[in-house]
Amino acid sequence: xxxxxxxxxxxxxxxxxxxxxxxxxxxxxxxxxxxxxxxxxxxxxxxxxxxxxxxxxxxxxxxxxxxxxxxxxxxxxxxxxxxxxxxxxxxxxxxxxxxxxxxxxxxxxxxxxxxxxxxxxxxxxxxxxxxxxxxxxxxxxxxxxxxxxxxxxxxxxxxxxxxxxxxxxxxxxxxxxxxxxxxxxxxxxxxxxxxxxxxxxxxxxxxxxxxxxxxxxxxxxxxxxxxxxxxxxxxxxxxxxxxxxxxxxxxxxxxxxxxxxxxxxxxxxxxxxxxxxxxxxxxxxxxxxxxxxxxxxxxxxxxxxxxxxxxxxxxxxxxxxxxxxxxxxxxxxxxxxxxx
Amino acid sequence: xxxxxxxxxxxxxxxxxxxxxxxxxxxxxxxxxxxxxxxxxxxxxxxxxxxxxxxxxxxxxxxxxxxxxxxxxxxxxxxxxxxxxxxxxxxxxxxxxxxxxxxxxxxxxxxxxxxxxxxxxxxxxxxxxxxxxxxxxxxxxxxxxxxxxxxxxxxxxxxxxxxxxxxxxxxxxxxxxxxxxxxxxxxxxxxxxxxxxxxxxxxxxxxxxxxxxxxxxxxxxxxxxxxxxxxxxxxxxxxxxxxxxxxxxxxxxxxxxxxxxxxxxxxxxxxxxxxxxxxxxxxxxxxxxxxxxxxxxxxxxxxxxxxxxxxxxxxxxxxxxxxxxxxxxxxxxxxxxxxxxxxxxxxxxxxxxxxxxxxxxxxxxxxxxxxxxxxxxxxxxxxxxxxxxxxxxxxxxxxxxxxxxxxxxxxxxxxxxxxxxxxxxxxxxxxxxxxxxxxxxxxxxxxxxxxxxxxxxxxxxxxxxxxxxxxxxxxxxxxxxxxxxxxxxxxxxxxxxxxxxxxxxxxxxxxxxxxxxxxxxxxxxxxxxxxx
Numbered sequence: 074x075x076x077x078x079x080x081x082x083x084x085x086x087x088x089x090x091x092x093x094x095x096x097x098x099x100x101x102x103x104x105x106x107x108x109x110x111x112x113x114x115x116x117x118x119x120x121x122x123x124x125x126x127x128x129x130x131x132x133x134x135x136x137x138x139x140x141x142x143x144x145x146x147x148x149x150x151x152x153x154x155x156x157x158x159x160x161x162x163x164x165x166x167x168x169x170x171x172x173x174x175x176x177x178x179x180x181x182x183x184x185x186x187x188x189x190x191x192x193x194x195x196x197x198x199x200x201x202x203x204x205x206x207x208x209x210x211x212x213x214x215x216x217x218x219x220x221x222x223x224x225x226x227x228x229x230x231x232x233x234x235x236x237x238x239x240x241x242x243x244x245x246x247x248x249x250x251x252x253x254x255x256x257x258x259x260x261x262x263x264x265x266x267x268x269x270x271x272x273x274x275x276x277x278x279x280x281x282x283x284x285x286x287x288x289x290x291x292x293x294x295x296x297x298x299x300x301x302x303x304x305x306x307x308x309x310x311x312x313x314x315x316x317x318x319x320x321x322x323x324x325x326x327x328x329x330x331x332x333x334x335x336x337x338x339x340x341x342x343x344x345x346x347x348x349x350x351x352x353x354x355x356x357x358x359x360x361x362x363x364x365x366x367x368x369x370x371x372x373x374x375x376x377x378x379x380x381x382x383x384x385x386x387x388x389x390x391x392x393x394x395x396x397x398x399x400x401x402x403x404x405x406x407x408x409x410x411x412x413x
Numbered sequence: 414x415x416x417x418x419x420x421x422x423x424x425x426x427x428x429x430x431x432x433x434x435x436x437x438x439x440x441x442x443x444x445x446x447x448x449x450x451x452x453x454x455x456x457x458x459x460x461x462x463x464x465x466x467x468x469x470x471x472x473x474x475x476x477x478x479x480x481x482x483x484x485x486x487x488x489x490x491x492x493x494x495x496x497x498x499x500x501x502x503x504x505x506x507x508x509x510x511x512x513x514x515x516x517x518x519x520x521x522x523x524x525x526x527x528x529x530x531x532x533x534x535x536x537x538x539x540x541x542x543x544x545x546x547x548x549x550x551x552x553x554x555x556x557x558x559x560x561x562x563x564x565x566x567x568x569x570x571x572x573x574x575x576x577x578x579x580x581x582x583x584x585x586x587x588x589x590x591x592x593x594x595x596x597x598x599x600x601x602x603x604x605x606x607x608x609x610x611x612x613x614x615x616x617x618x619x620x621x622x623x624x625x626x627x628x629x630x631x632x633x634x635x636x637x638x639x640x641x642x643x644x645x646x647x648x649x650x651x652x653x654x655x656x657x658x659x660x661x662x663x664x665x666x667x668x669x670x671x672x673x674x675x676x677x678x679x680x681x682x683x684x685x686x687x688x689x690x691x692x693x694x695x696x697x698x699x700x701x702x703x704x705x706x707x708x709x710x711x712x713x714x715x716x717x718x719x720x721x722x723x724x725x726x727x728x729x730x731x732x733x734x735x736x737x738x739x740x741x742x743x744x745x746x747x748x749x750x751x752x753x754x755x756x757x758x759x760x761x762x763x764x765x766x767x768x769x770x771x772x773x774x775x776x777x778x779x780x781x782x783x784x785x786x787x788x789x790x791x792x793x794x795x796x797x798x799x800x801x802x803x804x805x806x807x808x809x810x811x812x813x814x815x816x817x818x819x820x821x822x823x824x825x826x827x828x829x830x831x832x833x834x835x836x837x838x839x840x841x842x843x844x845x846x847x848x849x850x851x852x853x854x855x856x857x858x859x860x861x862x863x864x865x866x867x868x869x870x871x872x873x874x875x876x877x878x879x880x881x882x883x884x885x886x887x888x889x890x891x892x893x894x895x896x897x898x899x900x901x902x903x904x905x906x907x908x909x910x911x912x913x914x915x916x917x918x919x920x921x922x923x924x925x926x927x928x929x930x931x932x933x934x935x936x937x938x939x940x941x942x943x944x945x
Contacts, residue, residue: 111828115467115544117846119832120862124542160459160629170629192426226661234664241665244631247450247654251628357657362630370456373791375825 075410076403080396087392094388095149098381099142107375109134112158132158145381154385155378159371164382167367172386173257174244175363178355179348181279182287187341190291194298195333199325201303209295217292225285225358232281239281242360246274282359286352290344297340301333334405342398343391350387447942448636448650449924451673451935452662455655456630462612463584464537467544469844470653472581474627476933477635477651479584479618482512482531483575487930490699490753490848493575497526497585497619507570507886514561518642520587521616521623528563531555533588533598535565540602545582548846572886573849580847581933587617621646621938631655635937647941663919666691672924672942675934677917679740679796685919695742696916696929699751701853702795702842704729704806704909709869713837715785720777722906726763727770728813734805734911738797746913748902749857753931755850756882756895761903762910770813782814789820789840790827795912802840802911831867840911848932850895854879857908858898864908872905 110125113132118124129135133144148155154164193213197206216224232239244259245251252262252271260279263271305311306329314324353365364383371379402409457470463479482498498512518526532555539549553568567574577583586596595607611617616624619642622635636650654671656662659678665671667688677685677693685693706722707713715721735743750757774780787803794802803819810817817838822830830836843864845852856863858879860871878901882894902908916934920927925941 105826106829107823107825108829108832111825111832117547118544120866121547127542161465167629189427196424196427229661229664234668237668241668241670242656242661243654247632247652247665247670248448250626250634251631358661360655360657360661362628362655366456366630373824375823 076400080400083396083399087389090392091385091388092146094384095146095381096142098384099138099145102375102377102380103138105375109158109375109377112374112376132156145378149385154382157371157376157379157382159374159376159379164378167379168364168382168386170257171362171364171367174361175349175352175356175365177258177260178279178282178286178352178361178363179345181283182348183290183341183345185283186287186290186294186344190294191298191337194295195302195325195330197295198299198302199306201299206299213292213295216288219288221285221288221354222358224288225281225355228281228285229358240274240278242358244275244278244361245271246278249274282355282361285358286348286355290341290348293340293344294337297336298333301336302329305329305332331405335402338398338401338405342394342401346387346391346394349390446649447647447944448652449648449672449937449940449942450652450654450670451675452656452665452671453653453675455632455653458627458629458633460609460613461616461624461627461633462609463534463582463586464541464545464606465543465609466582472932473653473934474624474633474635475581475584476620476930476935477622477937478616478620478624478638479581479586480518480620481579481581481583481585482514483578485576485579485848485930485932487928487936490931491755493579496579497531501575503575507572508567510565510567510574511558512563512565514563515642516561518619519640520590520619521638521640522587522590523640524587524589525560526585526587526619527560528557529560530588531563531585532557533591534586535583536598537586537591537596537602537606538582540598540600541606542603545580548577548580548582551577570884570886572884572891573847573851576847576849576852579932584618586612587619590617622651641938643938646938648937651937666919666921669921672921673927673935674919675916677919679742679917681919682740682742682917690922692920692922692924692927694918694920694927694929696918696934697744697753697931698844698914698916699753699848699931700842700844700914701746701749701751701910702840702912702914703749704911705839705841705864705868706907706909707837707868707870708872708905708907712834712869715777715779715783716837718777718779719904719906720773721779721783723904724770724773724777724813725810725815726906726909727766727773728810728815729763729806729909729911730765730809731763731911732765733809734795734797734802738801738805739795739912739914742915742917743795743912744915746910748899749908749910750850750853750895750899750902751845751913754848754853755888756892756899757850758896758899761896761899763903763906765809767813774813774815780814782810782816784816784818785838786820786836787817787838787840788822788827788830788836790822790824792824794840794842796914799840806840834867834869836867850891851883854883854895854898857902868907870905870907872901872907874901875905875907 110128114125114128133141157164157167160167193209197209200206233241249271252259252266252268255262255265259275260272263275311324311328314328352363353369356363356365368383454470457468459468460466461471461474463475480497482496484494484496486492486494497515497518499515500513502511514528520526535549535555539546551567551571551574553566556564558564591608594611597606613627621638621641623638625634625636627633633653637646639645659681662674663681666674682693685691706716708717710717731745735745744752746752747757747759747761752759789799789803791799793799799821807817807819857865859865859876878898882891882898885891885894918929923943925943926939928936930936
């Protein structure tokens with residue numbers, strides 16, 4: 074009933090927000106005083122006024138700033154993010170090329186954070202003050218506080234270089250060819266063609282970077298789960314459930330956990346958006362050709378269309394994740410209504 | 414009574430996850446092939462279309478999959494070796510070049526290489542009007558005399574033309590294949606040529622290897638061309654793999670995941686030499702990093718005085734930079750002409766002399782020194798971080814009373830400001846497009862062009878000598894003119910070279926015939942890989 078309208082309304086509200094983001098970025102970019110022509114035309118050709126003029130014309134850089142901005146906006150409305158100054162390719166194609174690598178890493182990092190964080194959080198909450206609680210707290214805090222470039226290099230040094238237990242940086246073994254692109258997710262694509270060797274290599278290559286990337290989220294997930302469980306376990310309904318003679322496992326999993334999911338979903342939504350946009354450090358250490366690396370390169374080259382396109386993408390991811398979280402509330406908590 | 418049950422199940426889940434996380438039985442990927450994996454800067458590649466690419470790493474790929482009419486041997490950069498052309502004649506007026514092509518050279522498609530392919534490739538390069546198109550600027554028209562004879566008419570005598578022909582952008586592509594995928598050499602090729610997507614993923618050349626794929630920011634893969642006209646290469650293929658960090662790249666080399674690491678950081682050389690399974694190669698590069706000082710009164714301020722510029726040049730501790738900061742892995746070039754290039758004489762250069770520097774400052778009327786701003790980009794100079802090299806120069810200059818303020822700028826900001834003639838004193842690097850001496854003398858001499866323009870350098874002696882030497886066709890006269898040119902450059906002290914870096918390559922000792930080439934970096938055709 075109210076849900077589709079609610080979603081539509083939220084999506085409509087996102088439009089002025091995205092518009093504002095593009096405007097702020099455009100103004101900031103124009104304040105940098107950089108002539109984009111130095112990125113577009115090669116150093117030697119810059120001496121040739123004919124070529125420079127032709128390039129200005131071709132890229133629309135000879136037009137006034139407001140006209141450039143309106144052209145960008147007009148193109149965005151058609152789903153065209155423009156051409157990158159740096160790669161001379163369409164920004165959409167670039168993002169499509171690099172997003173799957175980041176998404177694959179982000180999803181695995183999130184699964185890892187949930188898979189360890191939630192059970193460990195429950196256990197720590199139920200057995201508050203136990204040895205497990207303290208050790209888990211110390212380990213997660215330590216892991217989350219260490220900078221990823223440091224832990225990344227140390228883990229590579231021991232697990233890869235010294236012990237050879239895990240593979241080095243990259244998405245696949247250097248002598249392996251990537252599976253034919255369908256989704257761009259190597260694990261998925263290798264399964265589609267039934268290539269188990271490639272699948273295994275892709276999986277093994279994900280372990281270390283996903284661990285590094287997911288560490289921070291893991292710590293948060295664990296803390297939130299633990300706190301929420303402690304909270305819930307004192308409630309009346311838990312006592313009622315126990316007095317009905319339900320097993321402790323049933324009490325925790327069917328009763329307490331359901332209420333823990335609400336705060337958990339909130340942080341997971343934002344954490345996942347963060348994993349997709351904030352993986353720069355991990356991507357750099359592990360030679361991971363993702364969106365973070367692409368955007369850092371674009372930013373340092375002041376490649377406006379790429380910066381703008383990437384920023385919009387990240388903004389959209391955040392908006393969608395927030396929406397997903399809000400919609401999930403309705404399923405988790407029957408009291409939530411989407412009516413206005 | 415309630416705890417154990419709960420704990421057991423959750424623990425099980427935990428253990429399961431940890432198991433998955435630690436499961437790590439290596440699947441032995443025993444490969445029968447002897448392909449070579451090179452850790453390189455793949456991120457640098459923007460396109461692999463020879464008529465459009467103007468970066469650095471693409472040169473390595475092009476040299477493996479394409480060929481040019483003339484080659485430059487790694488050991489003598491002033492020599493020209495036959496490539497797809499077996500011989501060539503130049504008319505007396507220096508306008509007409511006739512190339513006699515190799516009989517029996519074939520493309521990887523099986524098509525024979527003919528004069529029409531050369532004409533097509535060069536005209537396509539010219540008409541695409543892309544970043545490398547200036548290589549074809551000198552060409553006025555090309556006539557196909559017969560299948561194996563090509564006549565090129567230039568619009569003006571260009572003694573550097575044979576050097577230009579050696580450049581990978583002038584590679585010969587298979588005209589039939591390129592046309593089939595949307596390529597054209599028509600005058601409006603810049604708008605209608607559509608072969609880039611194909612050439613980004615496939616090669617259409619005569620070279621010893623064939624490009625099979627390029628994944629941007631990740632890797633470029635080539636396999637051996639078994640029907641190469643001079644006989645197949647010894648290694649079965651080459652993969653260039655992206656690396657960001659030299660330290661991990663070296664670990665991957667030591668574990669056997671890589672065979673070669675390009676552009677190793679200098680402070681890792683000890684680890685390579687200490688490992689008996691590895692070897693270290695030093696390659697000469699032709700990149701010169703230089704200090705520039707504007708002789709223009711408005712722009713340069715105190716630097717407008719020639720004596721003041723010379724005082725700066727005498728104050729710099731060149732040997733300290735070379736030995737202390739670069740651990741000796743550098744050469745010290747002559748005044749803006751790199752070692753290895755015709756006429757280059759390394760004895761024509763500045764050495765540190767603080768007394769001389771102080772005396773020159775007195776002559777310039779500034780015995781207590783002066784204030785100046787030294788600008789540079791973020792990316793580093795001479796392979797030294799920008800912060801380190803600028804601090805070193807700041808210290809050196811302070812010893813004679815010159816007070817330099819350091820301004821490290823974002824690279825595009827730096828380039829924009831440099832181009833708009835806003836920087837009185839700066840550090841930058843020049844890399845050549847081809848190996849003729851004009852590649853330096855044309856750009857560092859005349860107020861109209863290049864860095865000389867950006868520094869507002871109006872020094873007629875230098876400009877005149879650069880002009881004369883560039884146009885001279887008699888080789889011994891040309892060499893002598895370049896000697897005079899370097900002396901004039903040194904006296905002018907507008908551009909002072911700091912270093913000509915060596916490129917460090919670490920390789921597994923299984924790799925044989927590893928020859929570093931200053932232009933193409935690697936020659937994979939001669940390379941071999943023995944089994945361990």
